[in-house]
Amino acid sequence: MSRASHRSVYGGIVLSGATPIYIEPDYHPDIGFPLSVSVEAIEALLQQHHDVVAIHLTSPNYYGVMPDVAAICQLAHSYGVALLVDEAHGSHLGFHSDFPPSAVSLRADIIVQSTHKTQGSLTQSAMLHVNDNGFVNRARIAQVLSLLQSSSPSSILLASLDATRMQMATEGRERLSTVIALAQKARNAVRQMDGLRCYGDELIGVNSIFAYDPSKLIIRVSATGFSGFETSSLLRHQYEIEVEFADVKHVICSITIADTESTVDKLLNALHSLTKQNYQVIDDNNFSIKPPDGLPLPAISLRDAYFSTKTRSIPLNKAVGHILVENVIPYPPGIPLLVPGEIMEQHHLDYMRHLIDRGSTIIGMEDLSLRTVRIMDT
Known part of the structure; x- marks a missing residue:
């Protein structure tokens, strides 16, 4: 997996x-x-x-x-x-x-x-x-x-599935043709905006990418001076637009069968407006969402660690060398840094701090303040 x-x-x-x-x-x-x-x-x-x-x-x-x-x-x-x-x-x-x-x-x-x-x-x-x-x-x-x-x-819920099945069986091709056209219109328009990039067919064939979903708009915003997180927040609060996902450099927008020319134009107008705002350019050259090379060291099975009753919480900065019993998942990118049964090492702790400083969050931990982490009490 x-x-x-x-x-x-x-x-x-x-x-x-x-x-x-x-x-x-x-x-x-x-x-x-x-x-x-x-x-x-x-x-x-x-x-x-x-x-x-x-x-x-x-x-x-x-x-x-x-x-x-x-x-x-x-x-x-x-x-x-x-x-x-x-x-x-x-x-x-x-x-x-x-x-x-x-x-x-x-x-x-x-x-x-x-x-x-x-x-x-x-x-x-x-x-x-x-x-x-x-x-x-x-x-x-x-x-x-x-x-x-x-x-x-x-x-x-079952009725909604059946209604959706009927709609897609009878109207799916027509509606998705509209989705493809709207997404391509948006992609072309974004590519003309200063400081923005929108990826497409050039992704295919690079680093194991065999195909991509053309309804997804992967928009790189970092050259505008806004991070992806900041862009997402501005779109939400200033323009009432909710993006699918954001990371430090990108916002990802999904064009769906519910979208129209009007909703796409609203997104494009908002993005164009953001490119005209003055903002201090961020330095994202040393930022990577790639976790440290190599997989963590497993000490016991994920199941045994998760169900262990011999656990305790300790300060996060004291956790190096201990076996965790909870998930540590930086989001984005949503890839578990550590799962129950694995050993926290110094480079894991450094990576967590690196991500948090740049606006990422950590999910899966019991202590939402991220001050403590739960470990095996060996």
Whole structure:
């Protein structure tokens, strides 16, 4: 599994007791954000570990970039293991041929889609798709789901999924054609604005990026003098625009089936206005959201650490050398720096301070003030 997997995947590791083998994602040398995992990296791990039972991918990620899911699926099946794909941000992909194909059509074994993210069903509603490739058992999946889901499912959420399914089946191609046109209009306009960059097709083929979602606008704003965090805040408070995501250099905007010429023009006018404001230029040349090289040292299993009753809280600056029992996840980029069972080292602490100083936040820790951290009491 990618180290950049959603925290719910780590929750699954805790509940199942599985042993994760991490794949470090590539990072774009210029842009700096986490990208896809390569086919070669996965094959190297499969050759090294002969007891792998499944591969987990996130495709697309928050930035809309994707690995070569078809090749990874073929590779996984050639080794006799299942491919699980977190396609939370890609539930719309299968409804228009100008988008990269969905992992469903590429024959991944299990695919989860957050239908509420890009299709418009109610929040918390999602779909789990299963392809009968001979690597997973549908009946067993249903049994496991019964352990995690309510025995009284919400009819409102189910109805919203069904209504969304009907809308996309009957109107999806037309609506997504509009999305593509609006996104390209916005991308072209942003590229004409002083101090802004908006990435597109030039991403493909670089650092394991096989495809990207054209409805995502990855807008680099740091040359304007505003960080991505500051731009996000200004758009929210001055222009009543909520972006999908921000990091120190970028804001990421999603064009959806709910958008119109009017909403896109509102975004473009706001961005143009921001480029005309005078502001002290930030120095982001020494800022990287890439975590320290190498994976942390695991001392005990994630599950054992998470459920340990022998724990205590200590000041964060005293945690070096101790085994953590909680997650330390800088956001962005949302990649766990440390998970339960791993040892805090000095470079982890330095990296946390580096990120916090530049506007990033840390999630997963019990102490929201970040003054203390919970460790194993050995």
